[in-house]
Amino acid sequence: MTTNSPFLTVDDLRVHFSTEDGTVKAVDGLSFEVARGRTLGIVGESGSGKSVATQAILGLHSRETAAVSGRITLDGAELTGAPERVLERLRGNTAAMVFQDPLTALSPYYTVGRQIAEPYRKHRGASRRAARERAIEMLAKVGIPNPARRVDDYPHQFSGGMRQRVMIAMALVCDPDLLIADEPTTALDVTVQAQILDLLMELQEEFGSAIIMITHDLGVIAGVADDVLVMYGGRAVERGTVREVLAAPRHPYTWGLLTSMPRLTADVDKELVPIAGSPPSLLTPPPGCPFAPRCAFVDEVGDGRCAAERPALPEGRGAACHLTEEQQRTFYGERIRPRLA
Known part of the structure; x- marks a missing residue:
């Protein structure tokens, strides 16, 4: 299920942070589009603005420390400057993000099952029992052994790779229309990488989701992306289809x-x-x-x-x-x- 019309449009996005030393122009005039059913790969060195730009889409920057300007439109709705209640309905439901560091993204105080079930209960109105079953189902999908038992474990009881899979399960639990995956396979071995990428592609095929894949691995981009955006110094320096850019x-x-x-x-x-x-x-x-x-x-x-x-x-x-x-x-x-x- 693909369409030529963009599901997400980012136009002249700027994210600036005020510091004691001056203004950090983390993202400085970035524009791109992603259509339903397509995957955009964003590549570039650390510090090029990839994560900062995608976090701005979900309104994750503090309004007290970050100045965000430009236009971000998701399925026709303007997100730049949108009220927090609007963004809360969006996050984890219409759009979700797999964060780069699961150790800091997961709360140490709650079981992984509770953390996966929380967005499902909030956005789908599911009961505790139904949400727990959904959490077990998602843990199984991302390759966690014995999910019915591990659902009650805490993040510190998982290896780094398994925590990453828990993060992916949490992001996918509501079948989002837009998935932002920030280095989703960094801590995983090659076999599990392939399983996770296959899972993301299955989600896209079933629901026509738009995916933004942030990675340093050009091999991953070559295997899963339709389009590529190369970032450097907070700006886009090249774009095209994956075949055009890599060939x-x-x-x-x-x-x-x-x-x-x-x-x-x-x-x-x-x-x-x-x-x-x-x-x-x-x-x-x-x-x-x-x-x-x-x-x-x-x-x-x-x-x-x-x-x-x-x-x-x-x-x-x-x-x-x-x-x-x-x-x-x-x-x-x-x-x-x-x-x-």
Whole structure:
């Protein structure tokens, strides 16, 4: 079940935090769309703004410390600045999130069964007995052995990987229309990763859900995503379908992500090619392209343009880069693709 019309629209989203040292521009003008039945993969280094942006969708930032602007529309409803009671009806029901760190996301004071059952009782009006049975069902779905017994255990009695599966069970308990998965398979072994990803795809196929997958693992993106958004320094620097971005990437930062990955087919003695330098400060971001200080192709543009002028991300398929499309194709084919062979 897919549709071309977007279920979620994020337009010019900005999330700024005031600190003693100044304003941290964690997300600075981000726009994207996700349609029902499609999966958007968001990739980028730690600190690029992936989690901050998606938490803003659910209104999870404190209004006292975070300034959120732009438009967030979910199924036609405007969420930016929406009252808390509206967001409470949304969270865990229409939209849900799998948080990156289950140890801090789960309460140590309550059993995992109670925590999974709570949103089901609140949003579906289920009885305690029905909610408990649903919690057991979800624990079984995410691969927790002996779920009827483990439902009464506390988070500290689970391993890190099992806690992650509990978080996924909690997010899926109400069959949400939008699922935001923030590094959902980080703490899991490869076999369980495949089971969890299959479960997410089954949810999408059955209910036509829209999924946002945040991950550092480009292999996961290649396997489950329909579209890809590459973030750097609080902004989107490239987007397109998964086939377009992974087969013919256009931004030097995306090239760097690909060449820094180990490959099964590569010579075991072949060294990885890291991205030189460090991500930009979000307190004092560079006035031009945020990737310019680390980019090996700045001289190809010339005239100091990369350092002075911030490139725009075009609509649809494209990259926020001053290199021409012909240069992007040429440099990728001549300099980058041979490294991936």
